[in-house]
Amino acid sequence: MRLTKNSLLRILHYLLPLGILLICIFLRWQDVPFVDQMRLSVFDTYQRIAPRQYEDVGVRIIDIDEKSLEELGQWPWPRTRLAGLVYRLRSAGARVVGFDVVFAEPDRTSPARVVKDWPKGTESDEITALADKLPDHDKLFAQFIQGTGQVVTAIQLSNKKLETPPRQIGNFSTSGEAGRKLSDFIAVLPGAAKNLDIIENAASGNALVNVSPEQDGVVRRVPLLAALDYDLPVIGMPVYPTLSMEMLRVxxxxxxxMNVRMSGASGSSRWTRSEGIEAIRVGAITIPTDHAGYMWVHFTGREKQRYISALDVLNDTLPPESLRDTIVLIGTSAAGLLDLRSTPLDRVLPGVEVHAEMLEQMLLGHFLTRPYWAAETESFVLLLIGLFFVLAVPRLGAVWPAVIGGTLAFGAAGFSWWAYDAKLLLIDPVYPLVSLLAVYLATSSIGFVRTEGERRQVRSAFGNYLSPALVNQLSRHPEQLKLGGETRDMTLMFCDVRGFTSISEGFKSNPQGLTRLINRLLTPLTKCILDREGTIDKYMGDCIMAFWNAPLDVENHAHHACDSALAMREALDHLNAERLGEAKRDNEKFLPLNIGIGINCGDCLVGNMGSDQRFDYSVLGDAVNLASRLEGQSKNYGVDIVLGEDVAKRVENDFATLELDLIAVKGKSEAVHIFALLGGAKLCQTEEFRNCQILHKSMLDAYRTQQWDKAEELLDQCRQASRGVGALAALYDMYSDRIVTFRETPPPVEWDGVFIATSK
Known part of the structure; x- marks a missing residue:
């Protein structure tokens, strides 16, 4: 079956937005970078609007700051100084000490290493021997770590290969996800920067300090565990905890x-097919994570209360009890040591503070989470509302779906904010809304194209038949055009040229001239109709068929038709005057053009009529046939405009009308009263017309009651009274001839005055 342009647009109105919807859902599940970044930007905005309120739970950062470096010298410091720092912290009451520093190289300030760089001389052997007897700084540092206890050292997983893996102290067991390894879900790196074995072996814990920024360089979530691509004989790949979680364990x-609870574990509430990690249990504390073991950090922003200068600790200038029952992390805020990060709240933040804020959240049980069902819910909402747009916009138009969609969009955004602010849940409202906007714009754009196409089609179909005002109205509201047929109360007009056969004979040798003459006649007559909200149904040679009150409503359509008929009479007079002048100028024979018009009202079926191959917007009904018969009777009654009874009743107070006859037209057994239209409201209000109307009615009453003498007397009076009203002489001559005939052959006694027409 051949598809038309409209059919194709109708199909595309559903398929294109549906395709966009499916693409948006596909991109959402593929988690392409721009989709992920869009979502993260929303979550950043939430944190900036409502950051986590700082609560002091005893987490402190011992800051190797610019002041400490300026006073004590550049980094790295001697391990003896760091040993003293650990000793002072533990002595002051710090419960756990964690290093955000990797001690991968031996301390160059150890005596045995220092003397190797001294110049060789006579005393160098003696000095070397004495230096070898002094304590090694790394060994001393390890002794302090082991002796004070509760110290966690750091490792940094990287892409650099290493010969031996870092020591694994805190490790993991899993529950759920039978047959799947932890390394199937978490980050796996091939190498690491590790501490010296002597330091590592002395620590109570050994943990990751990896802080993984997103693709835009902003830290929002941190892996709580990661694996090293180094298969150990018994346990396989070693998995290491992050610094904050290892400190929590210690x-x-x-x-x-520590227990890693996977999806499908006992007690898991997961009801979707999403796989991965749900939470990690460390002692008495359970930490929710995303599927890859990442923890979302709910930042407070930089708080001075967290920070204590390392210089103040080493100089013993801190207030008493200031470190009692604290958990301390040793790190740096110095720009030159390059441990700076970007977060949603701070463009520059020491990396150690990220671990501090994570530790605070763990101790507070305050966890910002993106629930496992978020992706499914967002996609479901996108699918549901997207399908609503796909199905609703073609049917309801663009406005109401936009109102409903806007309401749902505000609702989704409000729910997302409430979930964050009240429940610490991260629900993305933006990508579904952007996707829905794309779907809506697609379907509304096609709707616009379809509407414009319909308007062009309406203009094309009706531009030559309707007035410009009606065409514009119909193009703006094509839904008012009920294609396929509807029953309406309408006024019909037929207009035909009298004596056209005789006129056309004069153009036998000049058919182009006859065409120009017809066009010259039909153009002003058509304008008279279109200017009064009429619709041209068709041209049939020298005949015009027109109607009112379709395809759009026309108030007082019978009045418009009568007004058009009078205007057509006047336009014809102007045309004949022009042609007469042209005939005199060219010394040609002049044949005036005369028209007959029939107008009738009634219920008709109007719509697209025809076949599958060709159809026209036209009208059918008994009222149409009668209008055609009335036009044909105009020549018999000697008038140019004949009205049906219903038309005459509707316009009798505004137009000058006279009843012509009670006639049964050819093809109809039922008789109807027919009327002549003589003029407009001006003539209707004259005393002359009213007198003529009264005499005319009396004449008809006498005629129909077979009072022939009285009727003939009244006919003479009517001729006198009608001289200033209209050309009715032929009408009254017709009645005189009928009376003569009836005197010779009287009609039946029960005759009611009906004249039976024998011609159209």
Missing amino acids: LQDAPKT
Whole structure:
């Protein structure tokens, strides 16, 4: 079956937005970078509007700051100084000490290493021997770490290969996800920067300090565990905890094995097919994560209360009890040491503070989470509302779906904010809304194209038949055009040229001249109709068929038709005057053009009529046939405009009308009263017309009651009274002839005055 342009647009009105919707859902599940970045930007905005309120739970950062470096010298410091720092912290009451520093190289300030760089001389051997007897700084540092206890050292997983893996102290067991390894879900890196073995072996914990920024360089979530691509004989790939989580384990003196709860584990509430990690249990604390073991950081922004200068600790200038029962992280805020990060709240933040804020959240049980069902819910909402747009916009138009969609959009945005602010849940409202906007714009754009196409089609179909005002109205509101047919109360007009056969004979040798003459006649007559909100149904040679009150409503359509008929009479007079002048100028024979018009009202079926191959917007009904018969009777009654009874009743107070006859037209057994239209309101209000109307009615009454003498007397009076009203002489001559005939052959006694027409 051949598809038309409209059919194709109608199909595309559904398929294109549906395709865009499916693409948007596909991109959402593929988590392409721009989709992920869009979502993260929303979550950043939430944090900036409502950051986590700082609560002091004893987490402190011992800051190797610019002041400490200026006073004590550049980094790295001697390990003896760091040993003294650890000793002072533990002595002051710090419960756990964690390093955000990797001690991968031996301390160059150890005596045995220092003397190797001295110039060789006579005393160098003696000095070297004495230096070898002095304590090694790394060994001394390890002794302090082991002796004070509760110290966690750092490792940094990287892409650099290494010969031996870092020491694994805190480790993991899993529950759920039978048959799947932890390394299937978490980050796996091939190498690491590790501490010296002597330092590592002395620590109570060994943990990751990896802080993984997103693709835009902003830290929002941190992996709580990661694997090293180094298969150990018994356990396979070693998995290491992050610094904050390892410190939490040491703080609680919890078992070294932490439990990773996977989807499908006992007690899991997961109801979707999403796989991965749900939470990690460390001692008595459970930390929710995303599927890859990342923890969302709910930042407070930089708080001075967290920070204590390392210089103040080493110089013993801190207030008493200031470190009692604290958990301290040793790190740096110095720009030159390059441990600076960007967060949603701070463009530059020391990396150690990220670990501090994570530790605070763990101790507070304050967890910002993106629930496992978020992706499914967002996609479901996108699919549901998207399908609503796909199905509703073609049917309801663009406005109401936009109102409903806008309401749902505000609702989704409000729910997302409430979930964050009240429940610490991260629900993305933006990508579904942007996707829905794309779907809406697609379907509304096609709707606009379809509407414009319909308007062009309406203009094309009706531009030559309707007035410009009606065409514009119909193009703006094509839904008012009920294609396929409807029943309406309408006024019909037929207009035909009298004696056209005789006129056309004069153009036998000049058919182009006849065409120009017809066009010259039909153009002003058509304008008279279109200017009065009429619709041209068709041209049939020298005949015009027109109607009113379709395809759009026309108030007082019978009045418009009568007004058009009078205007057509006047336009014809002007045309004949022009042609007469042209005939005299060219010394040609002049044949005036005369028209007959029939106008009738009634219920008709109007719409697209025809076949599958060709159809026209036209009208059918008994009222149409009668209008055609009335036009044909105009020549018999000697008038140029004949009205049906219903038309005459509707316009009798505004137009000058006279009843012509009670006639049964050819093809109809039922008789109807027919009327002549003589003029407009001006003539209707004259005393002359009213007298003529009264005499005319009396004449008809006498005629129909077979009072022939009285009727003939009244006919003479009517001729006198009608001289200033209209050309009615032929009408009254017709009645005189009928009376003569009836005197010779009287009609039946029960005759009611009906004249039976024998011609159209």
